[in-house]
Amino acid sequence: MKVVFLFLLLCITTVRFAQTGNIDFNSPNNIKKFADYLYCDDDYFRAAIEYERLADINRSDTIEFKIALSYSYIKDYYSAIQKFSGIINSSVYFNEAKLEEMKVNFLINDFAGLRSYFKNSFIAVVNKYQTEGEKLFNFSYLFTDDELPSKDEFLLPFDVNEEEKISSFYDWKKEPPYKKGTLAGIMSAVIPGSGKIYAGETGDGIVSFLTTTVFAFIAYDNFKAGHTTRAWIWTSVAALFYAGNVYGSVAAAQVHNAKITFEFNDGLNVYLNKKNYYITKYEFCD
Amino acid sequence: MIKIFFIIVLLFTGFVLPQTNQLKQVGDKAGWVKWEKADTRYEKPSEFRHREYSFDTENVSGFIAKSTANAYWYFISDLDGDNCPYRPSCSSFFVQASKETNIVQGTLMFFDRFTRDFNIYKRHEHYPRVKDGHYYDPVSLYTLDENQIDYIPPSVTVTK
Amino acid sequence: MNFVINRKHIATTILLISSASFAQNSFDAQFNFAKKLYSNENYFDTVTELKRLLFFDEKGEFNYEANMLIGKSYKQGAKFSDAIRYLTLAEINAINIDELYNTRIEIIRINILRRTTRRAINLLDILETDERFTDRSDEIKYWRGWAYMFADDWEQAAQTFAEIDTTHVLKALAEEVDDDLYSVSFAKTISYIIPGAGQIYTGEYISGLLSLGWNVLWGYLTINAFVSERIFDGIVIANFLWLRFYRGNLQNAENFAQEKNMVISNRALNYLQFEYDGLKP
Numbered sequence: 001m002k003v004v005f006l007f008l009l010l011c012i013t014t015v016r017f018a019q020t021g022n023i024d025f026n027s028p029n030n031i032k033k034f035a036d037y038l039y040c041d042d043d044y045f046r047a048a049i050e051y052e053r054l055a056d057i058n059r060s061d062t063i064e065f066k067i068a069l070s071y072s073y074i075k076d077y078y079s080a081i082q083k084f085s086g087i088i089n090s091s092v093y094f095n096e097a098k099l100e101e102m103k104v105n106f107l108i109n110d111f112a113g114l115r116s117y118f119k120n121s122f123i124a125v126v127n128k129y130q131t132e133g134e135k136l137f138n139f140s141y142l143f144t145d146d147e148l149p150s151k152d153e154f155l156l157p158f159d160v161n162e163e164e165k166i167s168s169f170y171d172w173k174k175e176p177p178y179k180k181g182t183l184a185g186i187m188s189a190v191i192p193g194s195g196k197i198y199a200g201e202t203g204d205g206i207v208s209f210l211t212t213t214v215f216a217f218i219a220y221d222n223f224k225a226g227h228t229t230r231a232w233i234w235t236s237v238a239a240l241f242y243a244g245n246v247y248g249s250v251a252a253a254q255v256h257n258a259k260i261t262f263e264f265n266d267g268l269n270v271y272l273n274k275k276n277y278y279i280t281k282y283e284f285c286d
Numbered sequence: 287m288i289k290i291f292f293i294i295v296l297l298f299t300g301f302v303l304p305q306t307n308q309l310k311q312v313g314d315k316a317g318w319v320k321w322e323k324a325d326t327r328y329e330k331p332s333e334f335r336h337r338e339y340s341f342d343t344e345n346v347s348g349f350i351a352k353s354t355a356n357a358y359w360y361f362i363s364d365l366d367g368d369n370c371p372y373r374p375s376c377s378s379f380f381v382q383a384s385k386e387t388n389i390v391q392g393t394l395m396f397f398d399r400f401t402r403d404f405n406i407y408k409r410h411e412h413y414p415r416v417k418d419g420h421y422y423d424p425v426s427l428y429t430l431d432e433n434q435i436d437y438i439p440p441s442v443t444v445t446k
Numbered sequence: 447m448n449f450v451i452n453r454k455h456i457a458t459t460i461l462l463i464s465s466a467s468f469a470q471n472s473f474d475a476q477f478n479f480a481k482k483l484y485s486n487e488n489y490f491d492t493v494t495e496l497k498r499l500l501f502f503d504e505k506g507e508f509n510y511e512a513n514m515l516i517g518k519s520y521k522q523g524a525k526f527s528d529a530i531r532y533l534t535l536a537e538i539n540a541i542n543i544d545e546l547y548n549t550r551i552e553i554i555r556i557n558i559l560r561r562t563t564r565r566a567i568n569l570l571d572i573l574e575t576d577e578r579f580t581d582r583s584d585e586i587k588y589w590r591g592w593a594y595m596f597a598d599d600w601e602q603a604a605q606t607f608a609e610i611d612t613t614h615v616l617k618a619l620a621e622e623v624d625d626d627l628y629s630v631s632f633a634k635t636i637s638y639i640i641p642g643a644g645q646i647y648t649g650e651y652i653s654g655l656l657s658l659g660w661n662v663l664w665g666y667l668t669i670n671a672f673v674s675e676r677i678f679d680g681i682v683i684a685n686f687l688w689l690r691f692y693r694g695n696l697q698n699a700e701n702f703a704q705e706k707n708m709v710i711s712n713r714a715l716n717y718l719q720f721e722y723d724g725l726k727p
Contacts, residue, residue: 023472023502034498045318046494076318181430203407211401244397251398251428258427258437266439320490324524326559328596328715334705365657367694 028058035063040285044070065093066284072100077108095128096279102136103277111140131157132278142173142268165271172264181253188249192242195249199256208245215241333418337364347389348381355381372413373420376403382425395428414442473499477508480515489519509539517552526560543578554589555727563597584610591616592727595718598711600624616724623714628703637699641692644699648706657695664688 024030035050048070051063068083081104087097102122105114118137126133134157141148148154151170158166179199188195193209196202215238222231337359341352355377363377370376379399384392402423413421422444426434438444480495496512496519503509517533520526530553537549550573557566570590573579579586587610594603595616600623607617628648637644641661645654664687671680718726 025472025476025498025502030502034501037501038497043497045320046497049494071318074318079318203405204401207405208401211404240393240397241400244394245401247391247394247430248398248401248428251395251430254430254432254435255427255437258432258435262437262439321523321525323487323489323522326524328719329712330561330708330715332705332708332712334701334708361656364653365660365694365698366690367697369690 026053028054032058032063036284039066039070042073044073045076048074061087061091061093062284064091065097068097068100069282072104072107075107077104080104089125095126096282098122098126099129099132099136099277099279102133103279106136106140106272106277109143111144114140129278135278139268139272142169143265148174169264169268169271176257176264177260178257179253181250184249184253185246188246192245193249195246196252199249199252201252201256204248204252208241208248211241212238212245345385347392348385350389351381351384351392370403371409371421372399372403372423373416373418374424376400379423379425383428386425387429391429395425398428399423411440414438414440414444416444473503473508477511480512484515484519487522489522492516492519506539510536510541510545513539514549514552517549521552521556521559526556529556547573547579547582551585551589554593558589558593558596558727561596563593566593567597588725589727591620595620595715596727598707600627600711600714616722619714619717623710626710627707630700630703630707633699633703634696637695641695645695645702648699648702650698650702653698653702657691657698660691661688661695664691 025034031050031053035047035054038044038050039047048067051059051067051070054063064083064087068080068087071077071080071083081101084097084101084104087094091097098121102114102118105111105117115137118133122133122137123130138149138154138157141154148170151167151174154170155163155166184195184199186195187198188208191209192212193205193207196205196208198205215234219231219234219238222228222234339356339359341349358377363375372379374382376396376399380392380396383395386392387395409421413423416422422438426436476495476499480492480499483489483492483495493516496508496516499508500512503512513532513536517529517531517536520529520532533549533553533556537546537553540546540549550569554566554569554573557563557569567590570586570593573586574583574590587606591603591606591610594600594606600620604617604620604624607614607620611617633644633647635644636647637657640658642654642656642658645651645657664683668680668684668688671677671683
């Protein structure tokens, strides 16, 4: 009797600590709780690792989606794309995952990939975010040198309040205010420094003009005074500055073009970032 | 008898738990790995500039440019102070430009660089800086090959 | 009746002990697991497991120890800002003087290691003026000495170690380094008077002589131009050549002294890192 009673007690205590007093840090439920905490603490890599420890049976649509988002947030875009594309049609986050995949394509500058993805998969399977997808699709043209769609077609998915800004982006891309290198070179060949001023480098243009003319004048002055050797030395210096100025004007136009392209792309990225790539924020953390 | 049960209960509770704490190993993901022990050196990194006097070029224009630059560095540039606001310095720019293009184009690029050297107007709005405060003005911007141009805005501090 | 009472007692005791000991063991086991990861230099996972422990430790029993070890793990990964963040959490949760002192010293060591030595010295000042830590003044001085060494102030370092013990091995080292160092201001001053002298003082003989040569040449040409009343030539040579090389001479004197000093102090710092046996930051 005594033994049976004590055995029962042992059973009760074992069951008890398994349920309440004991914390099994690695039970699926606790792993999930901990992962949720890490995710909301912006510790995304650890959150992803914890979520991934859960067996398939314990993973919800939300968890699968949060894993993919975590990789995207820590800029592991390779894993992010794999995870987003692995989210199946029946998931409640299917549409969001497809849009997020487009965003990742943007972040890795894979615009060609983005476009084929949009045309071949997105349009066919996503039913909720067609406009948002189309906006990103159109935006991709602003980052490449591929031929732009017509302006009306381009502006179609955008709201009225966005139209003005998007229209100015489009116009810039259609006719970028590039400077022509050849023209800059010819200008500087005629009037030293003028090509640099045309290419936006006013200071360098003035300096080019001064160096070339001053050395040319010194050379001329020496010729006039009969100092032929010195005159030829100064002539060579003036000629080198002159030739350097023509060459430099062509280069300055190229650098100017690279600069404004950079600034344009930067402006696009800032705009897209401000719009969060047309993806609504998720409310996973209170 | 009761004592024995007590001991068993205690032992049992003691043994079970450490096992539940064994972790399932999760492999590191591609592109993002767990950070590891880092080697923190006590010594200070040297920021002093050392000239590269050795010849590593096989073409003639590179050799001529490098010889001229070496002589200039040894007898003049190392002795007349830090007068070049840019990195690479004017003479290094000449050597690199000649190596990457040819002596004629290198010379033109060198004289063009002189023009920028003389212009003290609003440099800080034009060029990014390297860590030691010099302006960064690399050869790659001026070879006339647009694909080589990697524009860096002035707000960035260049580490290369 | 007696037996029944006994049974109840036994039952209650078993329940209490088993649940209490289990709760204790479960958290202890997790902490030990983290410590094992730490000793295996698996610092990333150490942090994960300690964060897990802290997350479930609702009573906050491990707030000090776990945060301390997280801080140390981040330190090993050279993530010093994170390390200090968690060590500060440990400091807030310290329940006695020893714990408080240990966290502060850890924070100071990190500030030494990452060369925010001014911060380290400020924190040491606070510790030194705190009456609770008067019996640990030697240890506080020891870390102050290290802070001075990392701040490149070897003279102060030697003095600080001497306050602990005049025969302290680090006192001898710091003194030796301080003796070996070149005086930057002396190098510059003598180059002001005789161009090239500062370079020669730092062992750069050829550079010193070449500097002297150029300055003599341009000086001669300048004076010669003025004497023969070629004022314009004189101004041009003085301004564009003599002054340029004179200024270069001063820059070189300063740079050489600084560079040589860096080699000397780096040699000592390398010794401290790889050969010195005592406590290190």
